Amino acid sequence: MRVTVTVNGTTETHDVETRMLLVHYLREVRGLTGTNIGCDTTSCGACTVLLDGESVKSCTLLAVQADGGEITTIEGMAAPDGTLHPIQQAFHEHHGLQCGFCTPGMVMAVASLLKEHPDPTEAEVREGLEGNLCRCTGYHNIVQAVLAAAHSGELVP
Amino acid sequence: MSAAVLEEHGAAGVVGTRMLRREDPALLSGEARFVHDLVVPGALHMAVVRSPYAHARITSVDVSAALGMPGVVAALTGADLAAEWASAMPCAWPVTADMQSPKHLPVAVDEACYTGDAVAVVLAGSQAEAQDAAAAVAVGYEELPAAVDLEDAARDDALAHVDAPSNRAYTWELVPDPDAVRRAFDEAAVTVKERYRQQRLIPAAMEPRGVCVVPQPFGGEFVVYSSTQIPHILRTMLGLTTGVPEDRIRVIAPSVGGGFGSKLDVYAEELLCLALARRLRRPVRWSEERSEAAQATIHGRGQVQEIELAADADGRVQAVRVHLLADMGAYLQLVTPGVPILGAFLYHGTYDVPAYSFTCTGVFTNKTPTDAYRGAGRPEATYAIERAMDALARKLGMDPAELRRRNYIGADRFPYSSVAGLVFDSGDYEAALDKALELVGYDALRHEQAQRRSDGATKLLGVGLSSYVEMCGLAPSRVLASLHYVAGGWETATVRMLPTGKVQVVTGATPHGQGHVTSWSMIVADKLGVLPDDVEVLHSDTGLSPLGLDTYGSRSLSVGGTAIALAADRLVDKARLLAAHRLEAAPEDLELSDGQFVVRGSPSTSIGIGTLAFEAFTAHDLPEGMEPNLEASATYDPTNFTFPFGTHVAVVEVDTETGRVDLVRYVGVDDCGNQINPLIVDGQVHGGIAQGVAQALYEEASYDERGNLLTTTLADYLVPAASELPSFTLGRTVTPSPSNPLGVKGVGEAGTIASTPAVVNAVVDALSHLGVEDLEMPVTPERVWRSIGASAPVQGGAR
Ligand code: FES
Ligand code: FES
Numbered sequence: 001m002r003v004t005v006t007v008n009g010t011t012e013t014h015d016v017e018t019r020m021l022l023v024h025y026l027r028e029v030r031g032l033t034g035t036n037i038g039c040d041t042t043s044c045g046a047c048t049v050l051l052d053g054e055s056v057k058s059c060t061l062l063a064v065q066a067d068g069g070e071i072t073t074i075e076g077m078a079a080p081d082g083t084l085h086p087i088q089q090a091f092h093e094h095h096g097l098q099c100g101f102c103t104p105g106m107v108m109a110v111a112s113l114l115k116e117h118p119d120p121t122e123a124e125v126r127e128g129l130e131g132n133l134c135r136c137t138g139y140h141n142i143v144q145a146v147l148a149a150a151h152s153g154e155l156v157p
Numbered sequence: 158m159s160a161a162v163l164e165e166h167g168a169a170g171v172v173g174t175r176m177l178r179r180e181d182p183a184l185l186s187g188e189a190r191f192v193h194d195l196v197v198p199g200a201l202h203m204a205v206v207r208s209p210y211a212h213a214r215i216t217s218v219d220v221s222a223a224l225g226m227p228g229v230v231a232a233l234t235g236a237d238l239a240a241e242w243a244s245a246m247p248c249a250w251p252v253t254a255d256m257q258s259p260k261h262l263p264v265a266v267d268e269a270c271y272t273g274d275a276v277a278v279v280l281a282g283s284q285a286e287a288q289d290a291a292a293a294v295a296v297g298y299e300e301l302p303a304a305v306d307l308e309d310a311a312r313d314d315a316l317a318h319v320d321a322p323s324n325r326a327y328t329w330e331l332v333p334d335p336d337a338v339r340r341a342f343d344e345a346a347v348t349v350k351e352r353y354r355q356q357r358l359i360p361a362a363m364e365p366r367g368v369c370v371v372p373q374p375f376g377g378e379f380v381v382y383s384s385t386q387i388p389h390i391l392r393t394m395l396g397l398t399t400g401v402p403e404d405r406i407r408v409i410a411p412s413v414g415g416g417f418g419s420k421l422d423v424y425a426e427e428l429l430c431l432a433l434a435r436r437l438r439r440p441v442r443w444s445e446e447r448s449e450a451a452q453a454t455i456h457g458r459g460q461v462q463e464i465e466l467a468a469d470a471d472g473r474v475q476a477v478r479v480h481l482l483a484d485m486g487a488y489l490q491l492v493t494p495g496v497p498i499l500g501a502f503l504y505h506g507t508y509d510v511p512a513y514s515f516t517c518t519g520v521f522t523n524k525t526p527t528d529a530y531r532g533a534g535r536p537e538a539t540y541a542i543e544r545a546m547d548a549l550a551r552k553l554g555m556d557p558a559e560l561r562r563r564n565y566i567g568a569d570r571f572p573y574s575s576v577a578g579l580v581f582d583s584g585d586y587e588a589a590l591d592k593a594l595e596l597v598g599y600d601a602l603r604h605e606q607a608q609r610r611s612d613g614a615t616k617l618l619g620v621g622l623s624s625y626v627e628m629c630g631l632a633p634s635r636v637l638a639s640l641h642y643v644a645g646g647w648e649t650a651t652v653r654m655l656p657t658g659k660v661q662v663v664t665g666a667t668p669h670g671q672g673h674v675t676s677w678s679m680i681v682a683d684k685l686g687v688l689p690d691d692v693e694v695l696h697s698d699t700g701l702s703p704l705g706l707d708t709y710g711s712r713s714l715s716v717g718g719t720a721i722a723l724a725a726d727r728l729v730d731k732a733r734l735l736a737a738h739r740l741e742a743a744p745e746d747l748e749l750s751d752g753q754f755v756v757r758g759s760p761s762t763s764i765g766i767g768t769l770a771f772e773a774f775t776a777h778d779l780p781e782g783m784e785p786n787l788e789a790s791a792t793y794d795p796t797n798f799t800f801p802f803g804t805h806v807a808v809v810e811v812d813t814e815t816g817r818v819d820l821v822r823y824v825g826v827d828d829c830g831n832q833i834n835p836l837i838v839d840g841q842v843h844g845g846i847a848q849g850v851a852q853a854l855y856e857e858a859s860y861d862e863r864g865n866l867l868t869t870t871l872a873d874y875l876v877p878a879a880s881e882l883p884s885f886t887l888g889r890t891v892t893p894s895p896s897n898p899l900g901v902k903g904v905g906e907a908g909t910i911a912s913t914p915a916v917v918n919a920v921v922d923a924l925s926h927l928g929v930e931d932l933e934m935p936v937t938p939e940r941v942w943r944s945i946g947a948s949a950p951v952q953g954g955a956r
Contacts, residue, residue: 027194031196032187033187033191033193033194034186034187035187036191036193036363036364036414037193038363038364038365038414038871039870039871040447040448040870041870041871041872043870043872044363044447044871046363073187074185074186074187075186075187078186084182084185084186092177092178092181092182092185093177095178095836095839095840097181097184097185098415098670098671098672098840098844099364099414099415100180100181100183100184100185100189100412100414101362101363101364101412101414101415102363102414103185107185122884125879126879126882127880129878129880130878130879130880132879133363133871133876133878134879135361135363135415135844135876136363136415137840137844137847138843138844138845138848138882138885138908140882140885141839141843143879143884144884
């Protein structure tokens with residue numbers, strides 16, 4: 001089946017199997033391997049991307065469901081000159097990542113969280129990231145990074 | 158950033174600063190490559206057919222249907238593959254001379270010994286095709302009685318391996334003076350005898366494992382990409398098990414998404430991908446699925462512990478006696494039998510105990526093999542002694558902080574020769590306790606606890622302490638020899654300067670999230686007076702870093718970092734001779750400051766180390782006999798372990814109506830000696846605490862009576878999310894280690910070791926006036942709720 005999807009601003013059309021998951025489409029067809037796969041039960045959030053501005057777990061959707069949609073993956077977050085997005089920068093400054101495997105999904109989930117709650121409390125951050133697991137950081141520094149990003153004044157609402 | 162830090166700190170250097178990690182940009186941008194991300198044209202995908210039975214005879218394996226499926230290139234049974242193995246799967250730690258180790262092949266031939274044991278493999282053009290075909294392999298099984306429960310297995314109720322004489326792998330003892338122990342118990346004013354269950358845990362690194370082997374068709378090497386903590390050990394073991402000469406194997410661990418010990422192993426899939434790439438002359442890859450990981454990757458813990466304390470009337474502990482049953486699972490993996498032994502020396506914890514007895518029996522069961530999981534033996538030891546100390550405090554009616562204080566090894570006693578035969582390098586346990594109590598506001602909490610009890614509140618407060626000491630920096634090779642470990646414990650490093658003044662560090666330590674590149678470049682930057690960003694760190698690739706013993710046991714900094722520091726010192730020594738030659742000064746009159754060799758007393762006469770690197774490269778004018786280039790190597794074999802320590806305090810709220818436990822506050826005071834980068838130290842402690850809390854409250858790999866694993870997905874196995882944890886308050890004391898020149902101790906496992914007993918002690922503390930004395934882990938609401946119903950209130954208690 002033919003799907004046309006805009007990923008990080010680039011629109012392409014491809015023939016894909018109807019059973020192909022969006023995450024596999026992004027990784028294998030579009031070659032964007034920043035989005036990770038950490039589970040097979042939609043539990044970990046490593047595969048989180050933005051679809052039309054909303055965060056989705058790309059292992060729960062079929063590629064064909066994204067037809068006509070606009071997707072942002074982790075590769076689309078930094079500026080073309082390599083300047084990190086304020087959320088990425090906050091993760092860097094607050095040591096919000098260790099092995100970095102959960103990080104792409106976590107950053108995308110945060111992007112969506114901060115769009116809905118531009119000024120979240122710590123509890124709201126923790127609740128809002130419930131669907132994204134991290135085994136390395138104990139979440140402490142991730143939460144600090146999110147609060148710092150929210151208060152950096154650099155996020156475009 | 159690092160330039161700014163250096164500017165700010167000047168000659169004081171970057172070591173000790175919270176320099177941001179150099180690893181981050183690649184990981185934050187999606188640029189980093191994990192094994193699963195590698196694009197390898199023409200690779201075959203392997204799927205593994207796994208036993209659905211915990212224990213079964215394999216009566217037939219029919220691959221014909223699978224072979225007819227789309228994309229399938231090969232489907233092979235254990236018998237088909239038997240000739241591929243030069244030796245069985247390796248166990249590197251035969252802890253006793255008579256240890257039993259059942260033969261373990263990557264694919265079982267006649268007997269499957271746990272659910273998940275491999276019985277056949279399928280290779281196809283895509284992962285989906287391989288998986289579809291794997292489902293079409295028809296295996297005949299005759300189910301056998303399974304040894305599931307650890308204590309039943311210890312009684313040989315069912316044999317885990319039909320041909321084995323018993324389920325006992327080994328019995329290991331450390332009883333320096335049996336009479337002293339007996340006397341201490343005979344004469345004790347108070348004794349406690351406790352029994353704890355260390356449930357099995359699934360390490361659950363967020364990146365499942367992956368392997369990809371690329372053969373070079375024209376007589377070259379096999380490049381093995383693996384999500385591993387141990388590329389160097391793996392290369393040797395792959396050579397021994399497959400017969401591919403070691404020099405023809407290059408192992409690369411690209412970005413590795415966490416390990417926690419679970420990737421400190423040699424796995425069937427690694428052997429299989431290599432053997433199949435050799436057999437089929439094609440690249441072969443395998444990506445572990447999460448539900449597969451739950452069974453095919455090692456588990457941690459799995460012990461039944463019995464601990465007894467004998468104390469005098471003042472609460473001074475005179476003897477500790479421990480009996481362990483340790484669940485090996487179905488086979489001995491790389492260091493399975495040694496895990497309880499890593500804890501064997503630490504069951505007296507931070508306390509000055511004169512008599513000691515430790516016995517452990519390793520037992521086979523029909524479950525996933527266990528092996529090292531964050532802390533490996535030391536969390537178990539700390540849990541037992543710290544829970545037992547609280548039991549003793551209750552029995553004595555003494556505050557648990559006071560009991561600990563009375564028993565600590567005093568700060569004036571170091572180096573301290575322990576009853577178990579170790580020499581603890583340095584410590585000040587009471588200082589860490591004091592700081593933790595102050596940070597948490599201990600007295601106020603006790604007051605509030607009493608208040609809530611007397612108010613009859615349904616949300617009770619509990620405060621739990623845990624003081625720990627661990628042996629880290631694995632390890633002095635001679636000590637490993639005495640423990641029958643087959644390898645050494647050194648680490649090696651090379652530091653070289655390139656012609657333009659840039660620096661390369663080659664290390665055998667292998668990071669998987671710890672930020673080694675940042676820390677190593679900080680150490681070398683300060684030694685040479687260059688910017689951390691100018692230091693390239695080569696690691697995790699046996700082609701670039703041919704020798705090494707990799708990363709586990711909180712060893713990277715104290716052993717690997719020390720090797721780097723020593724190599725850098727040697728490079729500076731050579732540079733100094735060259736500088737003396739160029740400046741026409743005596744070497745001993747030169748000072749290296751901010752990258753410049755300056756003649757003492759004549760500050761205008763100087764030469765930069767970068768200039769010297771170029772001159773050493775051109776070699777046009779070197780002192781007589783000096784070899785070109787600035788390069789030096791060092792291999793460091795530690796003379797002792799390091800002994801990090803600390804005290805953690807957990808504060809919980811327990812709802813007596815629902816049994817719900819909320820971890821409301823958490824304070825951790827750790828002493829890991831000198832710190833290279835406190836930002837990274839904090840991160841290690843945070844993550845460690847979360848993993849230990851997870852054992853206390855959430856996680857368990859549960860099996861049914863037939864040996865089926867019930868928690869195969871992240872929906873059933875409850876790795877905590879952000880919403881289940883609080884923020885942590887950290888404090889630190891600094892007692893440098895005299896065991897190595899950096900004065901460092903290691904911190905990767907501290908949080909996990911400390912937090913589990915702190916949390917369980919807190920829950921028991923909340924309920925102690927109701928007569929609750931113990932709660933099995935994980936402390937679920939149901940267990941709490943039942944315990945409240947089952948216990949009789951303490952006489953004279955507040956209710
Ligand atoms: S891969 Fe785990 S939620 Fe999508
Ligand atoms: S940083 Fe490793 S899983 Fe989050």
